[in-house]
Amino acid sequence: MRPLHARYPFFAAAREAVESADVAIATLVAEDAPAVERGVERVERALMEGTVEPDPGEAYPRETKTELLSYPISRIIVSLVETPAAVDKYARAEADTSYERMLADFDAGDDDVHGEARASLDDFLREFDLDGAVRAESNRNRNSRRAPDNYWVDVGPYLTYSDTDWGADWRLVNRSLADGAVRVTREELSELLREAVRRRVAEGLPFAVRGSDAGDRLADALKPHVERLRNLLSDRGAVNVVYVDAVDPDHFPPCVEALLARAREGESLPNEAAFALAAFLVGVGLDPDEVGGVVGDETAEALQKRATVLADSSGSQYAPPTCETMQAYDLCVNRDDRCDTIKHPMNYFETATNDADADAADEAAD
Template structure:
């Protein structure tokens, strides 16, 4: 195991190092080894502080740091809160982003094999041939790069602002010109997606999985309690709430609730977080789904409002897809990455057509 793997545990080589390690993750969990404590810290800091860097980095060796990553993925899957998965992936990506920028800027001058070069990261994400440096004065790092349109569109989203739209970009020979800092943003997004791949996964359901879940229960309970106690939710209040402009996934969940269906926990939290996110109070939720079926939703919404946790922000489309809750997609879905953006766009378009 190399220090580089501990800094970038989502690299393919890091995963291989974990798989070929002398010690199995299941054994570490059964023994509540230091890597488990670091894994729990990793998730806690991700959810509470938006980064996964250890509070005391020198307390953990390379192996503990690297093995904490697969353990943190198990933990965040067991927390069973969709937004926790989103937040965790974002935090891993933000920490990796800081490390990448530091490494890229230092790689030329410091011969340290714990650092990744830009070429290393581009290769990791299969982007070596898709990204080319623009001409730069001799001895200076390039300020601009050309990125093939395909990867550019894959790793950027319209939510990032007008400057990311292709119509506002220099294009030549199927490539887009971007600043160096923007290339780093694309790589941050590539990391976020890599971390999100396969999350959340079902831990329970087999004898071995149930044992893991049982051994991790104290950590999961503590993380759950933290989520309920701290944070602040981003409520996007609009003057009125118009359910007919909700995205299809939320419409479908509302229909299920109105039909009296028992939704799984993650579906209930996703819907409740969305309704709170658009500005409904727990009491107002009954007005949307009807008094007869509002209880379960209202209790979740009350938790969200009381906890005020941004950790419970409505899940992204990616997370909805992971939970098989992205249904009945329509054309608008191709232009957004978040159900909240879908709704806000629909409200803006309705307001514009009324003017």
């Protein structure tokens, strides 16, 4: 197992390294090995924060083996979570993390001390069978040792890995075309590779874990982790976005007001609390920028990032936690009379808004 495999565990060579290591995932799970904890963290950070990087707050060294083995474990976990948005969010987070790493790797110099863990652009192109489909444009300055700024990508792979949803710039009519190839910048080539990674990670997910004695035992052993992640997501289907003409924070339920107050005071909210707050604000229809505005400067950036993960354009948002889940996490505070009539903070907001609208209409009629 090489450090490179741990950094890019979706590479074919990494998979082979896991297979040839003769390590039974079931044994790791039964022994609650560090790779299991890291696998759980991998999924949790992917779903909650859009990254699979280890928590920076836990600055302990991670072994190559732990890091690499956590990848197949995280795939099992994400399959067991059985939440509609989970696979998509997980694959995007793996791809986004890999994208950051590849940008750093491609820019690293030859004398880089971490060279063994780094992948080159050629490594990536070979990995995705693109080595014959991508050609570097020579630098104008022939003596320059800098990596080329532009590349030519054959139209087929370009169309396969680009998406017109990324913006008009990606449409073929707006690109330079020559000899069946499209001109892209170095950054754009990396974005195409990020999409290739996302597809590779999503391939085959979710898969059936249960169905055999061994699979059932594995699923049972991972159940506490899976249940916790499910509760965290509190997702029982598509998000229930409440559509109102204008979002009035006066109609937020007391639990959300309390979380807002904590965030505004600069408290770094625990995962469940930050998720509940961001999911609620996205659920009432605020976009990530507006979420930052409601919370205030102190924590705006962190919560905005989280809201961006939750509110992606694919429509695979998470529902905010129910009152029951909020109670389980001690986040149900300052209950009032309306709380006795609803089961979800979104219902609280919806009925409070409707009642206020009705009162305003009555007043106007008087």
